[in-house]
Amino acid sequence: MIESAGQILYTTDWSYYNFAKGAEDKRKSILRSDSERLSVWEKGGKSVGAANLLASSGQDVDFFIHGVFSYELFGQTFWITTTHVAIAIVMLLIVIFAIAARITISHAKKYPTGFQNIVEMIVEMLDKMVESSMGPYAKKFRNYIGSIFIFIFLSNISGLFGLRPPTADYGVTLPLGLLTFGIIQYNNIKYNKFGAFTGLFKPLPFLFPINLIGEIATPFSLSLRLFGNVLSGTVMMSLIYTLLAKFAIGWPGFLHIYFDVFSGAIQTYVFCMLTMVYVTDKLPETE
Amino acid sequence: MGITDKGLVLACSAIGAGLALIAGIGPGVGQGIAAGHGAAAVGRNPGAKGDITSTMLLGQAVAETTGLYGLAIAFILLFANPLIGKL
Numbered sequence: 001m002i003e004s005a006g007q008i009l010y011t012t013d014w015s016y017y018n019f020a021k022g023a024e025d026k027r028k029s030i031l032r033s034d035s036e037r038l039s040v041w042e043k044g045g046k047s048v049g050a051a052n053l054l055a056s057s058g059q060d061v062d063f064f065i066h067g068v069f070s071y072e073l074f075g076q077t078f079w080i081t082t083t084h085v086a087i088a089i090v091m092l093l094i095v096i097f098a099i100a101a102r103i104t105i106s107h108a109k110k111y112p113t114g115f116q117n118i119v120e121m122i123v124e125m126l127d128k129m130v131e132s133s134m135g136p137y138a139k140k141f142r143n144y145i146g147s148i149f150i151f152i153f154l155s156n157i158s159g160l161f162g163l164r165p166p167t168a169d170y171g172v173t174l175p176l177g178l179l180t181f182g183i184i185q186y187n188n189i190k191y192n193k194f195g196a197f198t199g200l201f202k203p204l205p206f207l208f209p210i211n212l213i214g215e216i217a218t219p220f221s222l223s224l225r226l227f228g229n230v231l232s233g234t235v236m237m238s239l240i241y242t243l244l245a246k247f248a249i250g251w252p253g254f255l256h257i258y259f260d261v262f263s264g265a266i267q268t269y270v271f272c273m274l275t276m277v278y279v280t281d282k283l284p285e286t287e
Numbered sequence: 288m289g290i291t292d293k294g295l296v297l298a299c300s301a302i303g304a305g306l307a308l309i310a311g312i313g314p315g316v317g318q319g320i321a322a323g324h325g326a327a328a329v330g331r332n333p334g335a336k337g338d339i340t341s342t343m344l345l346g347q348a349v350a351e352t353t354g355l356y357g358l359a360i361a362f363i364l365l366f367a368n369p370l371i372g373k374l
Contacts, residue, residue, distance in 0.1 A: 064366075221352055228355030231362070270348035273341070 063231075063238040065169055083172060086163040090154045122150075129269075133276045136286050141279065144183070148176060149272045156230055156264025159237065160256055165264075168231040170223070177223030180275045184218065188282040196282075222274060229267045233259030296370050304364040310357025317350040 067079035101119045112120055126146040131138040155167045166172045188196040200211040236259060240248055290298075325343035329336050363369070 224359060225348065225352050225355055228358050229351075232355075232358060266344055266348065269341075270345060273345050274349075277345075 061238055061242045063164070063168075063234050065164065081169075082164050083166050083169040086158055087155070087166045087172070089163060090151070090158055090166060093154060094150060126150075129272070130276065133273065134280050134283075137280065137283055141276065145272050145276060148179075148275070149268055152176070152226070152271055153265065153268040156268060157260050159230075159234060159260040159264075165230050165234060165260075167226055168234045170227050173223040173227040174219070176226070176271070177219035180222055180278065181219035183275075184278050184282055185215075187279055191282065191284050218278060222271065226267050226271055229263055233263055292374050293371065296374065297368075300364045300368055300370060304361040307357045307360040307364065311354045314351045314354035318347045321346050321350065 065081045065083055067081050068085060070077050070079050072078075100115065104116050104119060108116060123146075126149060127138070127142055129149075130142040130145050134141055152167060155165055155172070157165075159165045185196075188199075192199060200215070201208050202211070237252065237255065240252055240255065321343055325339055328339045332339075
């Protein structure tokens, strides 16, 4: 019995569970490994019917990033993945919305109606959010915060529309974290001048390594938080849709509301709030 | 016994992935405490409900990070296992 379990583990070829691999490549490798596994089982001559069923249904679980097409550049192969496609769709939506908003606002009426109402509501909400935590510095940062808020929010809820959320790719959230890190350090050096470096030795000189790690960990904890939350939602939904395929009728909609809309909105808010908290921490006190 | 080296590594990785998710206990307790104190604060001062809710959510999201580190380790062990390459 143990012997056959060991064989199943051995013959399960996990190497094709790599992130960012071509879809066609993956399909081929599944076919190949399936036939290999069958041949191994036939040689072993054991009955593994139930295990086979479990293994094959588990292999249909698919929340990975797939390549759409590849191209060669400077001798390297690059993949256009589903993340790029999803980002392009999100960007297209934002650009169309921005153009529509621009046209509406340039013909703004004194008493807003319809679309103008929506645009003003969004802008007021974002401005209020930035002003509540940055105070007098809000004017300089509300463009950036508003932009990443809208981008991350649309990315997070794109799972509702059958896309794989772009923020469930660490290659998207890490640059967002690094942007925040750049803004934090830029303002630190701009306002504190040399104090930005002496601040690392602040309460006691021997705390320097810990302070340094604390500064460097900021972008990683920010990006991992967003990535982990969105990815866990994506994984849960794909598990439900593949392993419970026969029963998943209607009710996963409520889970979508939790994992995509609620969790996505909370994580967007948290990302923006933490960015503002970290930046405000480096700005000089006013009043 | 017919357990191969690769089979052993894979089995131990699966157990390790399960153990890594014990990290979920800490954030669970922490978020519960934060939510409880948030509810108490709203009871004491219902006017400040908006501020209390946003502060609570921010704190909970920060507390959740440690759990997500555990999740990241579990995902690495399951889907991008670095140990198999060392056999």
